[in-house]
Amino acid sequence: MITSGRILERLKHDTAAHHAAAEQQLDLDNRLRNSAAYAALLGRLYGFYQPLETALGRVDGYEELGIHFEERSKALNLAKDLAALGQAIGSFPLCPAPRVPSLGDALGRMYVLEGATLGGRIVSRMVEARLGYTAERGGAFFTNYGDRVGAMWTAFRSALVQFATTPETEQQLVAAATDTFERFNSWLASTREVL
Numbered sequence: 647m648i649t650s651g652r653i654l655e656r657l658k659h660d661t662a663a664h665h666a667a668a669e670q671q672l673d674l675d676n677r678l679r680n681s682a683a684y685a686a687l688l689g690r691l692y693g694f695y696q697p698l699e700t701a702l703g704r705v706d707g708y709e710e711l712g713i714h715f716e717e718r719s720k721a722l723n724l725a726k727d728l729a730a731l732g733q734a735i736g737s738f739p740l741c742p743a744p745r746v747p748s749l750g751d752a753l754g755r756m757y758v759l760e761g762a763t764l765g766g767r768i769v770s771r772m773v774e775a776r777l778g779y780t781a782e783r784g785g786a787f788f789t790n791y792g793d794r795v796g797a798m799w800t801a802f803r804s805a806l807v808q809f810a811t812t813p814e815t816e817q818q819l820v821a822a823a824t825d826t827f828e829r830f831n832s833w834l835a836s837t838r839e840v841l
């Protein structure tokens with residue numbers, strides 16, 4: 647498994663400012679202040695993940711890179727958490743999905759969703775300490791992959807390195823990752839005042 651490469655450095659470097667903005671948009675002190683605010687956050691995240699994962703699921707070519715797309719779904723965990731909190735998923739607005747015209751575009755978008763599971767390790771501890779939700783009940787999204795987080799990330803990074811063999815494919819990944827961070831940040835920003 648190849649776990650280092652220029653594309654990995656580049657993705658991290660070129661999206662660092664977007665990552666900082668995403669942490670700000672999550673605004674955890676505010677959104678974990680009580681169960682209602684947490685449920686609203688999960689609903690907003692569901693609205694982002696569900697249409698995007700559906701669009702990503704229509705793309706071919708993951709298996710050749712060793713990625714089993716279905717096992718990486720996070721919308722399922724969001725739906726599970728929302729059910730545990732007594733929320734109907736149908737009550738949350740869905741964010742229009744981008745066009746995903748190629749495997750490169752899909753992988754760049756997945757980079758953002760997969761990377762977010764790393765921060766999830768920190769967030770899940772806060773969720774449990776402040777609100778008492780656990781992987782089994784209400785906290786499945788942020789505990790995504792459980793103790794396999796590291797292994798899932800390493801496998802995904804390896805797929806990125808295998809894929810990014812030309813300047814064009816590198817550029818596809820970076821452009822899609824940047825666009826996804828921007829969409830995520832503006833989707834969360836538009837609820838900041840009301841949640």
Ligand code: HEM
Pocket residue numbers: 654657658665668669672674757758759760761762763764765766768769827830
């Ligand atoms: C308060 C919230 C967050 C915290 C505390 C956090 C924390 C972290 C940490 C500690 C890492 C590095 C892990 C490692 O290298 O082992 C990381 C990586 C990453 N996070 Fe976050 N994160 C947060 C939110 C997010 C969000 C909302 C997104 C995307 C929507 C995101 C996307 C990423 C990505 C793509 C990486 C991989 C960077 C790389 O290429 O190495 N994070 N995060």
